[in-house]
Amino acid sequence: xxxxxxxxxxxxxxxxxxxxxxxxxxxxxxxxxxxxxxxxxxxxxxxxxxxxxxxxxxxxxxxxxxxxxxxxxxxxxxxxxxxxxxxxxxxxxxxxxxxxxxxxxxxxxxxxxxxxxxxxxxxxxxxxxxxxxxxxxxxxxxxxxxxxxxxxxxxxxxxxxxxxxxxxxxxxxxxxxxxxxxxxxxxxxxxxxxxxxxxxxxxxxxxxxxxxxxxxxxxxxxxxxxxxxxxxxxxxxxxxxxxxxxxxxxxxxxxxxxxxxxxxxxxxxxxxxxxxxxxxxxxxxxxxxxxxxxxxxxxxxxxxxxxxxxxxxxxxxxxxxxxxxxxxxxxxxxxxxxxxxxxxxxxxxxxxxxxxxxxxxxxxxxxxxxxxxxxxxxxxxxxxxxxxxxxxxxxxxxxxxxxxxxxxxxxxxxxxxxxxxxxxxxxxxxxxxxxxxxxxxxxxxxxxxxxxxxx
Numbered sequence: 001x002x003x004x005x006x007x008x009x010x011x012x013x014x015x016x017x018x019x020x021x022x023x024x025x026x027x028x029x030x031x032x033x034x035x036x037x038x039x040x041x042x043x044x045x046x047x048x049x050x051x052x053x054x055x056x057x058x059x060x061x062x063x064x065x066x067x068x069x070x071x072x073x074x075x076x077x078x079x080x081x082x083x084x085x086x087x088x089x090x091x092x093x094x095x096x097x098x099x100x101x102x103x104x105x106x107x108x109x110x111x112x113x114x115x116x117x118x119x120x121x122x123x124x125x126x127x128x129x130x131x132x133x134x135x136x137x138x139x140x141x142x143x144x145x146x147x148x149x150x151x152x153x154x155x156x157x158x159x160x161x162x163x164x165x166x167x168x169x170x171x172x173x174x175x176x177x178x179x180x181x182x183x184x185x186x187x188x189x190x191x192x193x194x195x196x197x198x199x200x201x202x203x204x205x206x207x208x209x210x211x212x213x214x215x216x217x218x219x220x221x222x223x224x225x226x227x228x229x230x231x232x233x234x235x236x237x238x239x240x241x242x243x244x245x246x247x248x249x250x251x252x253x254x255x256x257x258x259x260x261x262x263x264x265x266x267x268x269x270x271x272x273x274x275x276x277x278x279x280x281x282x283x284x285x286x287x288x289x290x291x292x293x294x295x296x297x298x299x300x301x302x303x304x305x306x307x308x309x310x311x312x313x314x315x316x317x318x319x320x321x322x323x324x325x326x327x328x329x330x331x332x333x334x335x336x337x338x339x340x341x342x343x344x345x346x347x348x349x350x351x352x353x354x355x356x357x358x359x360x361x362x363x364x365x366x367x368x369x370x371x372x373x374x375x376x377x378x379x380x381x382x383x384x385x386x387x388x389x390x391x392x393x394x395x396x397x398x399x400x401x402x403x404x405x406x407x408x409x410x411x412x413x414x415x416x417x418x419x420x421x422x423x424x425x426x427x428x429x430x431x432x433x434x435x436x437x438x439x440x441x442x443x444x445x446x447x448x449x450x451x452x453x454x455x
Contacts, residue, residue, distance in 0.1 A: 100322025109324030123431030141193035180230035181415030320364035355410030396436025
């Protein structure tokens, strides 16, 4: 008997009856996405111009191959609500870049942001199926492992990885806030590798290797935070605490609930201590010299910046001043006279040091509204799934454990909207979080597996 069999391609790369289908464009898009994720650390510091360029080239390759895969039906093309709002923000940023007063900076920063948004959209559509997600999580964990090894090497050889030194153009993480912001996302990924070991079908040796990489990397990066002098240290530790709580929750719910309660109590106490001078001095003693300045001085400097930020945002209008143009507009709003010899408002301020003011200033009220809506949708998608009896896979949980603290740190820093590598990883993990919800059948099978394994 002769004839032709037609096989329909599904997002997981298999056709009817589980017949494997070679989805060339989808595989190319996944490889490009993996390359962009692996290149992220090289794009951290502005001292390495090639880092940003490489990230943009890999992003362009991802978008091109993903578009081709979607056109051929190899991946789902419908963006959904989260994807639709993300596309709206990308279009709005493009409009702002075209009308910005300083065009070169606008094109550079606009391309970075639009590329990061499109990476998130690609991740949402491409990272489907447990095996694909396990492989991508393993890649991220491997990148974190290389990052941890670089930290140890540069520390032992007297490099400037963990300290602020603009003259050290060879360091990948020469700025401590940039480094700690990336660690905020990296620590939950390392914990994912430690606690899951990848996919259940993999060989025992491979899973043990992944667990070892995740565990050692988590220890190295956590210890390194004490040497960064970074304001993002508390939120990086919060990310680690959330990841540990999530792992304990999967093991025993009461243990996870207890760990989360202790973590929230500690975070609430820290926030309460910030409200008084005596509390700030207690925080200084608690951090034990890990910072170059006191909490009180840090808040005073940030308030000087936020005063400028508020004025820039208030006068930016609906459209904003355009991506990358904050640095050109901010000097207009400096106070008439400096207060002391080290007034932070009179230094070089290249960005708002606040993700939300940054978006409001450069992209206007519409831009910051769309950005906040995307953050809410990133949280709402898994919460709604849990309410409906579905569950999130461990990679999605790890992504949220890093994203939540990063968004909190956005109150006093700009890791999610300015620093190239962290911006790219943030949107990649947002796409991974939104796409990491199992259907009811998958959740039911997971419960059955746990019941069988439970003694």
